[in-house]
Structures are given as structure tokens and as C-alpha cells.
Amino acid sequence: YMLQNGLVLYDDINKCSIPGIERFKDIVDVGNVWNVTFVEQWSLSELTVELGTSCYAGVLMLQAMGLGGWMFNGIDPFAMLGASGKPEVPGLLFRYDEDERWPYPNPTGLAGVMEGYCPPHHQDMRAAVDALCDRKFGLGGPFHPETPGPWKDSRKVRSAAQNHDERFRECVALQAQYIYDTFGKFPGTVPSMFVIMYLQAHHLDLEFYDRFFKPGSYLKTHAMHIAHWHPGDSDQS
Template sequence: MSVQEKARHVGLEDLLARPLLQTVFKRRTHRVSRGASVPARSMSYESPHQPMPLGELEEAVLIALTGCSGLTMPDRPFEDPRDHQPIMAKPNLNMVGRTAGSPDNAQGTHFFMINDSGTYFLRKLPPSAGAAFDPDTLIERARQSKVKVLDHRLDVAEGMRDFPAYLDSNRFLSNLKGTTLFLPVVDLSHQYINALMYLLTQPEGARPTLVDDRNFYRPAGVRKWMKNGFLNPDLKLPLGALGPMRTQIEADLLLQNMMLVADAMGLGAWIHATISPQIMLGDPKFSRTYGRMLGFDFVTPRFSPADILRWQVPLPRYANLRAHPVGLRADGEHLIKGACPPNYPSMEAAVDAVVRSKFGKGGIYDDQEAFRRIYKNGYAARYLAEASEYDQKVIDCARDICVYIHATHGRFPAHADAIHVPGIWLQTHHLESEYYERFFMNGLTDAHRRHASRWDV
């Protein structure tokens, strides 16, 4: 690619000019990548082509969609309009935003990218100060983002693509040579703590009593807070009802954005079931058969006789049924670090770390320069001074709940995994165009038909 072509890339210009609604309404899943064959009886197709991996710029555009895209706005009230009492107005875990929404801007979703050259963890870089869609900038930021965690494509061994690794027909078209996949995993643990605190900022009488639906609906470490009136004993909320605190929705929204952009570029795009998440992350129950795969750190709670009733774990040798991933390390560095033991010495320490990341020295609400880039005319200082933070009672009550969960169930969270895997990934690839032209009325869009002339230069 010449210097002039780098400065003015026709494929990128075409993408930026493409109408959004045209992409949305013409979006369709395209499963068959260049070089793939389809055994389908009288509709069988044998590709005459070799697989064709995505180019560096094509991947860089998609990587950009997983990263940070600027700063968010704390456009929320500071006080209750009924009595003008202050309300908690600093719930965010981050102020940098992405291309999709996130509860309390938790941004717990991390991405892996899988292609012929290996498997990569994608770091979330700070928002770009320059032209985000300049080809050189995109490619350079993609290079900075990538951390190689495997020197090969993440996959099970040859001949092991049947269930529980792959589902049904997916095993014939998913994760083939030449394809690039984007795999999301979501750290629920930080937002689980943060959302508990946010929940406890409700006004008097509206703060619920957390009860444990896996322990006979007993109070979840909050008896003191019921007695002193901080929580309403008549308003009960089961821990299980909290689920993943809605944090898992981030991954779905981000994947949809990526699929739309891939389709607008003229690439094939397919969101579908991954390799079984437990196998893929390296759950000890499966690693003897399938290997360590991504090699996440797992915690297996110590068996308690009460687990027979709480979790239907009948004997100590089945304790690993409740093993869950808590983080990922590469070369001694934590790439993903759940807010729970053993990453922290205790749940008290994990909760305190989340609070410090928000309000401590160097925390997001201590970064005055960031807020000066969000607000006009000196309003940043007003927001930081006037918007309320968590009351100490809120922090202490949330800490007691988190300590209870870990002490009672041997892991945190107990009713969801610290690292949640949605179980879907996005495959992007160059299309086997002849297959779609042969069999389908509207198999290709104009973007697909002209992709090669605009991107493969």
C-alpha cells in the first residue's frame, strides 16, 4: 500500500459514507467463508479457493469497535425533587465510553481475537487523540491493543469438534482457517460490588433486605442493618434475582455493532455459539480432555455439607461442579482480575479496592482533567463538588453482604460467575461469493460485491 493509498483508503471511505439504515435492513448472517465447502446433498458446494484471511486494516477497524471511543457524560440529577435531599450521582466505574452502552459504565467486557496467526487478548486503550478512522492510526492502535496469549488458533484438537465442544452444524463452518473471531468475556465482579452499593443508596424505607435464596432465604449478612433500620425488613430481595447485574448486556450490544460494521465493509459476519465456555476457558473439569485452552484461573470452593441442599453437590469429590473463573494472567501480568479472592486477600479488601478505584487518589472521580474535557465553562468543578458519593453506611453494608457471600458459599459471586462468558462469538471472513450467487436470490449486498476492489489492495 503506497503512502497516498494509506492517506486515502477507498474501502474506509466507502464504509464511512454507507447509510446506517441501509446496513441495518440489509444485514444478514453469512456463514460460509472463502475456501469453505458446504455438504448439503443436492445443494452441496465445493470451494475452488484457498482461505483468505482478513487484512490488517480490516481487522483493525473491528478491533477499534471493541475499544474506547471517548468520554461519557454524567447527565443525571443530584437531588431528589420531592425533598431536595442529595442522591448518589457518581455510580460509574469508568468515564471512558465505548461504542455500546454499559450499566453504570462498568465496561467489564473484554475481547479476544482469534485468527490464523494466534489468539490475542485485546487491551482497552485510552481514546484516540487523533483521527480515529485514519488507516495508520487504526493499524497502530490495533497493534498496541493485541497481547498474544496463544501462538495458535484457539480450538479443540482435530477430531474433537463434536458436542460438548461445538454445536451441531457450527462445527463445519465455525473457526475455520482464514476466519477472524472476536470472543467476549465479561468481568461481573467489579460491577456486582458497585451495583450493590448503588442499590443501597435508595431512600429510607426503599433499601431492600438482601436474602439468600440458596440458603433458605436467610438474611445475607445484613441482620445488623435490618435491626438499625438502614434496610427495610419487609422489602426482601433474593441474591439470585440480581443475577449478573445486567452487566452481560454489554457484550451483546458490542457484538451487534461489530456485526453491522463487518457487513457494511462487505465481509461475512456470523454471531453464533462458541466452543463450550467451560472448555474454552480451561475449567479443570474439562482441561484433562481438552487442555488448558485460554488458561483462566479457576477457584473451586471447599465442599460444605450444606452444599448438598444449597447447590445439590452430593459429595466432596464433586466440589468442582462449582468451580468458576476469576481471572487471566499472561507472563505474570493480570489481563483480567476479578474483584474476589485469591486476587485479593479478602472480600473486605476487594470491596475497598473498588471504592478506591472510584473515589481514592487516582480514582476516576479524582481525575479532574478528565471532567474538564467532559464539561464546559467550569462545570466540571461544580459536578465533582456537588454530586454525592457513597455514604459510609452504604459501603459498610455492601461489604458485609460480599463477605457473607464468600464466607457462606466459598466464592464470589455465588449466584453468578466472576467471569461470565456469554457463549457467543462473532466470526468475520471474506465470503465464498460464488456460493451465495449460485443458491440465493439476495445472497450478497453491493458492499459484498465490491469489497475486493475496495479493500483487497
Template structure:
């Protein structure tokens, strides 16, 4: 990693040797949330303190190392899955794998749902996911990662989308009272993971509606009626198991919750890696609340759709009218995409980028299975298999009836609730992570010496 300077022009040591020589065990032992940075102030209570130091932004190399830890492209996945039943009926389904590119964090089905926004005094950058890049770029990005050229890798995958620090209103409910002194203030670097849920949702449903699973879905918000799947019920001659005793009948709310939990695990892995890298660099950092349903998306410039509350709960015309007359039918801003300079950078599989959910589902099916270009049909050159083309040729495509059931279910959700997933729409954030220099004087005043690690003490002495 090359020598860099911080954004005030002061040279700092090359961090490559520091990272190569720092042990994982030390990172685990010393990982803590450490919040107080130069320029901050705690205004009241037993730790009241005003920093006398000026904010010190991170170097580009440090930012690049943190972004790599959060979501850097590292290689190709192994995808060692049973792609057909063989001599064990019902033991296939490996085609749930969606991509063959790996990052520093695990991702359900290789979907890579989570994008990363990086916010600092200079503006906002979006770190693109593997599916957001030209596939021919991937081998070179993997090489840069293995050569430890993290700054060069970072410049290749990030897009600057704002030239100023973005922030949400510094008040409840957007920022809790205890975070207002520290979160996203000058000098800090703020990492905001944002999950795009539609690709993961479609991929899960394509498997859930195959014969091996044959799940059936009821809508608990609509008197437990079939969620667009009535004609697919086994009791009506279809293939989905609608027998309540089978354990395969679930609710739409259950699926939405399951989906959000999958994505939250991916976000959590990002935060853990950021914490470990922060420790290795001798910085401070902490995860914190960033889950307001629309504030961050509005501030970052997402494409928004204002749905009436009555639509999001599936209210009928009469209830919607009553809600409007009583002033309770407020707009519910929903992020539906992210664009920059007219180019969609985060494009969910749903309207307005597709005419309807049928077109969106078929587009995702093409993403995986289109001959010559699908992630499971590109000839296998970008895979870890010795003979990728031969392996891919024997991976079955999603069945026509699983595709039809997926379309029917998602069309039902979008028609009734105006968005997919129905609970919150395509995007979801839970926590953010902030990295910054530490104010050593604050910790010396209030804490025992080992509150800061040797790495942080060494950095403070530079």
C-alpha cells in the first residue's frame, strides 16, 4: 500500500506493514466501541469534556482499508452445493446460489444485498457491489486485493455521489440523544450499509416455490387469505403444500421478517469487520442506530415514492377514505432506487425500473440463467471450478412453475401494498459504523491506561 497523506496534508506512515503485521487475535482482544474523537464535546454528566484538538480526518489509505474490510471483493466462491438430487431425492437445490464472486463478508446465496455509503467531510461515495460492476473487471479487482493494493481497489469500485457531508436531522427520531455529540461530525468517516432486498427476496422465493420446498404463503394482514397463490395450492391441483400440518405454510409477514434478518446478518458482518480493521489501524469507532425508514434515503438523494399509509396496510377504499378525512392517511416515503447523473446505481427488481413484478422476476431469472451472460451461464470462466463450463451446464434453471408462483406472489404484494417487500420497500438500513482518530487526552483523564490499545497509543504518538 502506497504512502498517503491525510486531508490536511500531513504525511502519515504507510499502513501496509501495520496491517500485515497485526494479528487477528489482537484485533479480537482489543476491539471496543471508542467514540470520543478530536473536536468532540460531551456537554454534561460525569464525562463532560470539550476537546481542545481540531478534528483530524482519516487518510485515503485508511478509508480504503476500512471499505475493503467492510465489503472488499476477494475472490470467487466455491459454491460446493448439490445442484441435482442424485441418489438422495429432495437433496438438490444448489441453484439457489446467485453469484460466484466473494467479498470479505458472507452473503446469503451470494446475493450481496448490502451496498456501502462512505461519508466524510469531502462528500459521499458509494462502494459498488459485484453485480454493479462489469464482470470483466472482477479478475483485476481480485488481483488488487491479493496484492494489498487497497487504495487502488477502492478507487476502482467507488463512485462519488455527493460533494458534501450528508446528514439526517440531528434530533430524535433520526439520531438518538446519546449519539448526537459523536455521530457523523466533522473529521469522522461514516459508513452506512444499505441492503437492497428485492434480489434476495426473488431468489429465496424461486427456491421456496420449487418442489423440494413447496412452501405456501398466507397473508395475515388480509384475513389469512392465500397471498396470490391460491391456484398453486396442492389442494387445488397445484404443487405448493397448503396443508397446515405440513409445516410449510407460512405468512407474508414471516417471510418479510426472515428476509430482513438475512440482510441484517450481512450488515452485521460489515460492522464487525469495520470494528476489527479500526482496531488494527489504531483508530476509534463504534456501531450505532441508523434505521429510520426514510430519512437517510431522502438525504442521500434516493428516488422516493410517497405511498399513502392506507396503501401500505392494504386498507380498502372505505377505510382509506376515513383515514384521509381524519388526517391519518399520511404519506409514507419509500426509497425505490438510487441514481447518480442519470445512471441507476442501485436498481431494485420492482417498479419503477420494471413495468410490473412479472418483468422484474424474469429479469432476475435472466441475471442468473441468460445463456452466455447469466451468473450461472457465463461459461464458468469467473469461477473456482476446474471446468466451470461443464459444471454450469449441469446446473438446472429455476422451474417454470416456481417462476410463475414467484411472479404471482410478488404481484399480489405490490398490487395490495404498493411496495416489495410489503413492510418497508426495497431498501433497509439498521446500523451505521463510524471511524475516527481518538482524543488521547480525554481517555487519559477518565480511563485506566489499557482503555486504549498499544496500537492506538502508537498512533496518537505519531
């Protein structure tokens, strides 16, 4: 995103440009920079908004299905992913690493399920960049012309995105590898994997609401959920 919009990283913590970035002055203005700390905080903020939005969309879906649920946070995000450091609190068993340079452990993914685009799940950041590009533009990816879509000409829409050529990938990988080498992880100043918002789903105890609440405390979809989704199982709650 940054490079496509004519920007490169600047290490504002160590007060230096990315070594070797001048080699790419033919494709980007290497003097047009964004600070690493700003980019990573902004990225984390954007992803946090997306997590909250997805949970909110999930709540609307629960109502349509006739399920109860609620959005919440307050759980230790590192312990949730598996970085509590306590065998009795395994969390989701994500791989994590620790380093004296970091204030907190750094989860990076769950092998074969959800792996971060960074080491140790990829050999280096160039391999991670290539893997991400394959995910975007390869078979089954959102920008592959053969991927089905809702448009009348899905092939045209899907293939309209700019594919990243070798020079572009090399420039991205150079900056990403610098971050990894300098800070020991990628991103350098925020967690590689992060979770903050959760959505719980459950069946409503309609008798409880009928006893303690006024009429209208739940929707028709809630009243009809068992009949619609679990026919023949009227005892389920």
C-alpha cells in the first residue's frame, strides 16, 4: 500500500533511512517517507477497527439467526493466543517467541491454520512477501481472474488490481527485512499477531426472559430459532 502510493519507511527510532533504499529511486521517491512507528501504530489501529467491525457484523448475523451473543474484550491478548508462559493456560496454542528487546512475547501464528507472513513461518521476509502476493494474485486469490465473484464480468474486475512485479517485491522485502533484522520481529514495534475483541454466541433461555423481562425483549427470530434450526429438538437450550 505504501509503495504503491509513493512512500518508503524511515526508521525514526534509530534515526536512519533503510539501507539500500536508494537503489529503488527509479520506482519511488526515496525521500518521501513515513516513520516506522507511525506506520505500525496506524496499521494496528486499522486492524483493530476491522476486528470490532467484524464482531459487530457477527452480532447482526446472530440476531438474524435467532441466537444470543455479545461483544467483549478484557482478556489478556497474549494469554488468549497461547503466550501466557503457563502450561495450565495454553490458550489457542499459537507459536510465540521472546526477546530481551521486547516488552511482551510475540505470537506469530498457528502452524497450518493461521500463520503470520514473517519468520519463522517463512524463511525470510522476501519469502513472506512472495507468499502474500501468491495469496492475493494466485489461484483462488481475490485478484485472480478465475476466482468467482458477484460482478457480471468478474474476470475483468478481479484482474484489474495491479500485480506486483519483481522490482516492486524486492523493494518491499528490503524494507521488511530491515525491520525484522533490526527489531527481531515483524512488525518491529507492535505484535505480529494480535486479538482484542471477541464475539460470544449462545442459545437464549426464553423462559428466563419471559419471566423477568417485558414483552419485546427478544426478537421473533429468537422465539423461532429452535423450530427453524433444530426441528425435532425442542428440548435444546
